[in-house]
Amino acid sequence: MKFGPLPPREAIGAMAAHSLRLPGITIKKGASITAEDADKLDAAGVAQVTAVRLEPGDVAEDEAAARLAQATAGEGVRIDPPFTGRANLFAKHAGVLEVDRAAIDRINMIDEAITFATLEQFKPVVAGEMIATVKIITYAISEGRLAQAEAVARGVTGAVRIAPYMLSRIGVISTLTNALKPTIVDKTLKILDKRIAPAGATVVSEARALHETGALARELEQIAHGDAELIIVFGASAVSDRRDVIPAAITAVGGRIDHFGMPVDPGNLLLVGHIGDKPVIGAPGCARSPKENGFDWILHRMLAGLPVTRTDIMGLGVGGLLMEIVSRPQPRSGEESAEDDEA
Incomplete structure (x- = not known):
């Protein structure tokens, strides 16, 4: 490709490298320069025009x-x-x-x-x-x-x-304590509905149980044997250890814990596992917020049937520092928040 300044007559048939606007003449960038254009440029006293000619190859x-x-x-x-x-x-x-x-x-x-x-x-x-x-x-x-x-x-x-998106039937279990208002659970479910709507997914099973291993295990077993293709557990208290209530209930029904924790904030306390061939997400507390957080990143991959391995999760650190969310005011400041396990 030849690129450079040419006298107007020599530029005939070449492309204008830049737009040119003068009284009585307009040549658009990329347009072929005609003999008429050259005449007008000469008449306007334009000595050179930057032009492009393609070459073989x-x-x-x-x-x-x-x-x-x-x-x-x-x-x-x-x-x-x-x-x-x-x-x-x-x-x-x-x-x-x-x-x-x-x-x-x-x-x-x-x-x-x-x-x-x-x-x-x-x-x-x-x-x-x-x-x-x-x-x-x-x-x-x-x-x-x-x-x-x-x-x-x-x-x-x-x-x-x-x-x-491959999975469309979601089973949800919310664990309860005296400190958790039922309205919070209801709001969480409405937010989840909006989250999964773009994927064409719906909640087909919804249950609530005390935040206790045995009670949660019974609900997990029932939902795992139902139509749900993906199970999400919203804990009244987020998971803080592999021996905590949610992972303990998963293993109690013969499931496995694939990974706990992720370098995405909000979203640190997410847990992923399986009961049989059905994926299970132990949602972090920030999943109750409609704002983007680490839960979204994992949820949509699973809905698309994509594998989510430990390596996948632990590779999310760069870019994993997200915006603060309203439900957890400035927890990174070191000040005590109303709910210190929402990550």
Whole structure:
């Protein structure tokens, strides 16, 4: 690709590198410079115009953006027609965004003209939401560099893809103490309904039990043998140890604890486990708030049927410091809060 200043007559047939506006003449960026344009530029006393000419082996920006977007788009992704060197990728349906970060990083390192940006990995998305954009920042890129980027993209199974929601039936158990108002439990369930609505999920079983291992175990066993595909336990007091009430009740019915704790705040006291093949979440206290917290990150992955391992959870620390929530005023300040186990 040739780029640089040319006399108007020599620029005929080339693209204008920048928009040019003068009395009686307007040439838009990227437009082909015509003989008439050259005459007007000469008449206006313009000695040079910055122009672009493609050479053999160059791929124009729109074609390059479209090709690279096509190479990276996986399941559940659609691509809009390119414009000004940009191709945008959108979610075809609701789900959780999966991104092969290593592949995207490699693509971005191939040439400075290639830029590929995505939303955050594992972000819940809705149908029609933009999830990524490819922008070729020069007017063209060499076929060799583009082919290199396409090869990286095709070396993985959909560098950008949408995991559709798979689980839709939720079982919920709330444990109770004398200090916990029933209205708090009711409010928590309403907030959960709003949380899972974008995934098309609903609560199919709801129970309440004393915050005691035996009472909770009985409710867990009953819900685990029902239609629920995912079980959530909202404790009157959040889990503070693997031997606490919620994990003890899970193991009492033959379940297992996969992991306790996460480096996301709010959300530190989250617990994940299984009873048979059904995942169980011991919700942290912050899950009672409608504001984003660590519970959201794990909940939506599970609703999409994605595995959540200890390694997955413990890799969330960078970016895991979230905003404070109203229900727990400034707990990081060191001052005593009304409920010190809501994390």
